[in-house]
Amino acid sequence: MKKSKSGFTLLELLVVVGILAALVALALPFYQDYVNQSRLTAAEADLQTFKKALAMYDQLEPTMFTGANFLTLIGKYMQDYRASTDQTMPIDPWGNPYLFNVAAGAIWCSGPDGTSDVAANSRIAVDDDILVTWKPEFFVSSVRRVNTRTLEIIFSRKVELSGAGALTAAKVTVGANAGTSMPKVSDTVFRVGFAADLPNPGLATTVTIDTGVTAQDGRTLVVAATKPDGSAANIAKY
Numbered sequence: 230m231k232k233s234k235s236g237f238t239l240l241e242l243l244v245v246v247g248i249l250a251a252l253v254a255l256a257l258p259f260y261q262d263y264v265n266q267s268r269l270t271a272a273e274a275d276l277q278t279f280k281k282a283l284a285m286y287d288q289l290e291p292t293m294f295t296g297a298n299f300l301t302l303i304g305k306y307m308q309d310y311r312a313s314t315d316q317t318m319p320i321d322p323w324g325n326p327y328l329f330n331v332a333a334g335a336i337w338c339s340g341p342d343g344t345s346d347v348a349a350n351s352r353i354a355v356d357d358d359i360l361v362t363w364k365p366e367f368f369v370s371s372v373r374r375v376n377t378r379t380l381e382i383i384f385s386r387k388v389e390l391s392g393a394g395a396l397t398a399a400k401v402t403v404g405a406n407a408g409t410s411m412p413k414v415s416d417t418v419f420r421v422g423f424a425a426d427l428p429n430p431g432l433a434t435t436v437t438i439d440t441g442v443t444a445q446d447g448r449t450l451v452v453a454a455t456k457p458d459g460s461a462a463n464i465a466k467y
Contacts, residue, residue: 295445368456
């Protein structure tokens with residue numbers, strides 16, 4: 230007796246192929262969404278890593294970070310991200326270098342479209358860019374009267390003490406009364422002495438810092454945005 234051979238007909242194969250094609254067409258958008266979301270998540274995680282590394286550098290090193298790339302962070306603050314010896318910056322999930330602005334204190338990636346839309350000296354993300362900041366704006370954080378002729382002034386960033394943008398006692402004024410001496414407590418805290426008695430606390434006396442004073446990273450009080458409370462970056466009250 231002859232045994233009959235069974236198999237798929239051409240029509241059956243076409244039906245199966247059609248079903249598979251329909252399933253792929255339905256699943257492809259979900260897969261693309263998954264890939265895009267995973268890239269966004271990876272970029273956000275990278276930016277947080279850079280943020281922590283730069284913040285630690287600013288806290289632990291004698292001066293603030295002012296590098297043109299992240300090479301000086303490798304080893305002590307960040308793992309080596311280079312795929313070749315000529316690479317200077319980490320690469321985002323879309324294949325473009327991460328970007329940063331030292332004075333603004335911002336790090337960002339250009340996002341899926343590969344085009345950076347962040348304005349110069351800005352700390353605000355635009356369009357599909359993803360941005361984080363690793364330090365506050367440069368402003369006078371607080372002022373307190375230590376005694377009748379001494380003020381303690383705290384800045385949000387380490388202050389420059391040399392060159393045209395250096396902080397000096399004469400650049401600190403209370404009304405018409407300018408400072409005459411300036412002992413340094415730290416790179417962000419200074420005690421300014423005055424020749425005349427200062428108003429008593431509680432009178433909301435305004436202390437003004439010359440707007441040409443800069444932070445060690447080059448940010449000036451003029452460029453800096455207003456403080457979180459809405460007041461100007463170069464004034465404070467005690």
